[in-house]
Amino acid sequence: MRSGSPLEKATGWRYQILATTIDTLSDVPGSHHPQFLDVLYRHRGGAAEQAVRTGKALGLGKLPSKCWNVNLGWILAAGIANDLHAYILLLGLREHPDLAAATPETLRFRLWHLPARLVHRARQRILKIAADWPRAQAFTDCWTRLALLPDPG
Numbered sequence: 001m002r003s004g005s006p007l008e009k010a011t012g013w014r015y016q017i018l019a020t021t022i023d024t025l026s027d028v029p030g031s032h033h034p035q036f037l038d039v040l041y042r043h044r045g046g047a048a049e050q051a052v053r054t055g056k057a058l059g060l061g062k063l064p065s066k067c068w069n070v071n072l073g074w075i076l077a078a079g080i081a082n083d084l085h086a087y088i089l090l091l092g093l094r095e096h097p098d099l100a101a102a103t104p105e106t107l108r109f110r111l112w113h114l115p116a117r118l119v120h121r122a123r124q125r126i127l128k129i130a131a132d133w134p135r136a137q138a139f140t141d142c143w144t145r146l147a148l149l150p151d152p153g
Contacts, residue, residue: 051082057104058082091149092142099138110135111142 008014055061059078063071085104093099099111115130127143129136 054085054104055079055082058085088142088146092145093138095141096138099135111139114139 004014055078058081059074060082064074065071085107088107089100089102093102099107102110115133117128119126119128129139
């Protein structure tokens with residue numbers, strides 16, 4: 001049984017109101033139709049759904065406590081993790097197409113679980129990555145690009 005108003009049930013049509021600040025694109029044929037805006041918003045919704053999935057994968061789906069203050073700190077940490085994930089993809093992995101749009105799980109298993117040793121020698125830290133690891137170049141490219149960013153503070 002269809003839900004909706006009596007008019008929708010009688011006509012078989014679904015009515016909705018759409019209010020937007022997006023101007024129609026005058027050079028795109030058909031952009032003045034409401035269906036164009038509906039498709040535009042549905043496409044943007046797909047990006048929002050991906051952001052929700054990423055947020056849940058980075059901790060927003062698992063709040064640790066019934067106490068608001070503890071959950072507030074958890075949400076803050078998950079938001080920072082979400083921002084770091086986005087900036088790593090945008091700034092560090094843009095030239096690696098297999099990782100440029102990776103989910104947190106994909107990055108965790110392909111890039112962050114790294115067969116390497118951290119060696120201290122002559123007051124320097126040296127990361128020795130296994131030579132046969134297939135993602136060594138992607139990791140070093142990402143590390144190099146992110147290390148070249150200026151200090152934000």
